[in-house]
Amino acid sequence: MMVRIMPDRLQCLAMALGPTARRRRLGAHLAELRENAGLSFAEVGEHMGASPQTIRNWEKGQASMKKMELAALMDLYDAPHEVRQTLEDARREGSKRSWWSTYRLPEWFKPYVGLETDAALVCNFEQELIPVLLQTEDYARAIHTSGGHITDPEDVEKRVAARMQRQRRLLDKDNPLELRAVISEAALYRKVGGRKAWSEQLEHLLALGERPNVMFQVIPYEAGAHASMASGFTVLSFAEPTDPDVAYMDGLLGGHVIEDNSDVTLLKNLFDELRSSAMPQRESIDLVREIAPGQP
Template identity: 40%
Template sequence: MSPTYSPTVRLRRLARELRKMREENGLSPESAAIRLGWSRSKVSRIETGRTRASASDVANVCDLYGAGSSVRAGLIQLAKEVRQRGWWTAYADVFTGSYIGLEDEAALIHQWEVQLVPGLLQTEDYARAVISAGRPEPHDAEDIHRRVMARMARRTLLSRPDAPELYAVVDEGVIRRPIGNPESMRDQLQALLVAARRPNVTIRVLPYRAGAHAGLEGAFTVLSFTEEVDPDVAYVEGTAGDVYIESSDQIDRYKMAFERICDAALPQDASMGLIAEAKEQLSHD
């Protein structure tokens, strides 16, 4: 398997700054490529974050665009930081997209889930049941175990000193649908009750009685970052592939949808009561 990496916030920032410098100099991608001695596709890949620019690449671009010494030094340092390996690269065979790298640097995560407990809140047994059920063909136990361990490693994000704030809203079906055996489902519901006690975690439930609502089109996540220069990203996962939305207009649509979902959801205390009730019912089934 060839090495893979997850584009990070720094990679997006570097790409954005290099593209902005070119545009401010009135150069087309083709003209910049000719002057740099690069291919047109290399300029495009670097400016869209699909390729990591080396420090020497960034130095050459800064020279071409006449960047000041402080800007030049800052962008070269950014290029060096982009090449640092995140913890998730140890699971490059599992995390093949860019989402984990973005999630790892987010300051605020707004998540709407329709079918499953959010990955950051899943217990090991629940995750194993989900991952096993989602494999189209029988996979060996080692492969499933590795994917479960990757998900458990990802879950530690919420307990880091610089942990992001997670604001998750789940459909009532998430807590009613039995995943795995009754005991593992009870443990999962208990884990949600415990997670909600964290100061950086909010969990709310959208009840069945809400009827038609703004989240009917499916689950999505909006990631926000500490630095204002880093725009929000919306993420939609699907069987046909993952979609990353960065257009400000589209991001606003997802934010508005999330607000409307929250308006229809139960308050956190009532949500915890519903989760505790679902857990109690499992004890008597």
């Protein structure tokens, strides 16, 4: 039975997207084709000579495909020519090297960077540090060198450079990334990198806080216990409605992307609770100004 994907959905793959977004949307189309064909992961895997998990990974956009593998799937699903060509274009683009491939990032972190690069909105809660997308270069460098076990000395400058590159989307004139951040008051007082780096970091935070696409709120000490005392986290949302939100959490031993809908929803609700416990944007800016040395 021939199955079809709606033309407007195919057009989404023609948009200017990064490799990660293209793999995710390619995967979504593959899932639709498989479901329309009434086939299970096991049945497709048997036909392809692959495991059911491999098929799942393709549909989640977590693994690249070879041209012959996609062609074999298209034959199995009896996909029409226009679908085959569009999905092959997406597969080819999704297999290209990403901008972060030269920055020696940990393997466990690369999937998140790819998703963040394509996100429209980042919601981030941090307890002890200024959020990554709001950090200065010296502040970021101090974090990477604060413990010998954290970052290999040979990788420090590349990691700092990658962090600065990620921030450039906040300054994009045509399509700026929206950032909503909640910060613990403790992070404002922690003199990461020494007094000079700390002072410059607070000034940088004030400058970015005036941008229309950047909002940060501070949870004051007086708020007491809040909804996420254990750890920070990030939730990413995308411009295309068919791209589901994802979340991310990390720690000393690495991090992981969270895709389960119920878990992502829980963290989104948690972020809303944190925002309700935090000071409004203007009061948060006033607090940073009071703490920052040399501010009037």
